[in-house]
Amino acid sequence: MSQQSNPAVSRFPVPELKDMPEDIRERIIAVQEKAGFVPNVFLVLAYRPDEFRAFFAYHDALMERKGNLTIAEKEMIVVATSNVNQCQYCVIAHGAILRIRGKNPLIADQVATNYRKADITPRQKAMLDFAMKVSATAHLVGDADFEVLKGHGFDEDDIWDIAGISSFFGLSNRMANVTAMRPNNEFYSMGR
Known part of the structure; x- marks a missing residue:
C-alpha cells in the first residue's frame, strides 16, 4: 500500500505506510x-x-x-453540519456511514441537502437544529435551546454529545478543506 504525495489525496505530503509510527500503521491496517x-x-x-x-x-x-x-443520529449530525461547512470529504464519507448505519440508502442525501425536509423524526430535526446552531452560531446557544431539546427527550449528556460532535467536525471539516482531502471513490456506492 504505497501512498506518495498525491494532489488527489492532500495538498500536504502523505507518508508511506512503512514510514509511519507503529501505532498509526497498525490502526490504518x-x-x-x-x-x-x-x-x-x-x-x-x-x-x-x-x-x-x-x-x-x-x-x-x-x-x-x-x-x-444512536450511531445513525451521530452520523446525521456529521453529515448535516459538514454540508453547511462545505466539507466534501465528510459529507461523502459520513454519508456512506449514515446510509449503512441508518439502513436507509436515501437518508444521507436527504440530510445533506436539507435535513428539514428529510424523512427523519421531529426529535432528530430538533437535534440537527441544535447541531447547526452550535456549528454556525454557538455564541447564541442558550437555556431555551436546552429546553427544546429536553422537550424531545434529550438529557444533558445528549446535548453535550450533539455539541461535541458538531464542534469536533467543525475542526475536521476545516482541516479537510485546507488539505484538499478527497473522498475515496469507495464511499460513493456504499450503502446504496
Missing part, C-alpha cells in the same frame, strides 16, 4: 482490513502523528460513546 480500503483521512492526518492520535482519540470518544444518541 486494521481499518483497511475492516473496510477493504484506507479512508484518505487516515493517510492525510498521518502527516502529523501527534495530531493524528489526538484527533482519533477525540473522534472515538465522541462517536463510540454509549448514550442515548
Whole structure:
C-alpha cells in the first residue's frame, strides 16, 4: 500500500505506510482490513502523528460513546453540519456511514441537502437544529435551546454529545478543506 504525495489525496505530503509510527500503521491496517480500503483521512492526518492520535482519540470518544444518541443520529449530525461547512470529504464519507448505519440508502442525501425536509423524526430535526446552531452560531446557544431539546427527550449528556460532535467536525471539516482531502471513490456506492 504505497501512498506518495498525491494532489488527489492532500495538498500536504502523505507518508508511506512503512514510514509511519507503529501505532498509526497498525490502526490504518486494521481499518483497511475492516473496510477493504484506507479512508484518505487516515493517510492525510498521518502527516502529523501527534495530531493524528489526538484527533482519533477525540473522534472515538465522541462517536463510540454509549448514550442515548444512536450511531445513525451521530452520523446525521456529521453529515448535516459538514454540508453547511462545505466539507466534501465528510459529507461523502459520513454519508456512506449514515446510509449503512441508518439502513436507509436515501437518508444521507436527504440530510445533506436539507435535513428539514428529510424523512427523519421531529426529535432528530430538533437535534440537527441544535447541531447547526452550535456549528454556525454557538455564541447564541442558550437555556431555551436546552429546553427544546429536553422537550424531545434529550438529557444533558445528549446535548453535550450533539455539541461535541458538531464542534469536533467543525475542526475536521476545516482541516479537510485546507488539505484538499478527497473522498475515496469507495464511499460513493456504499450503502446504496
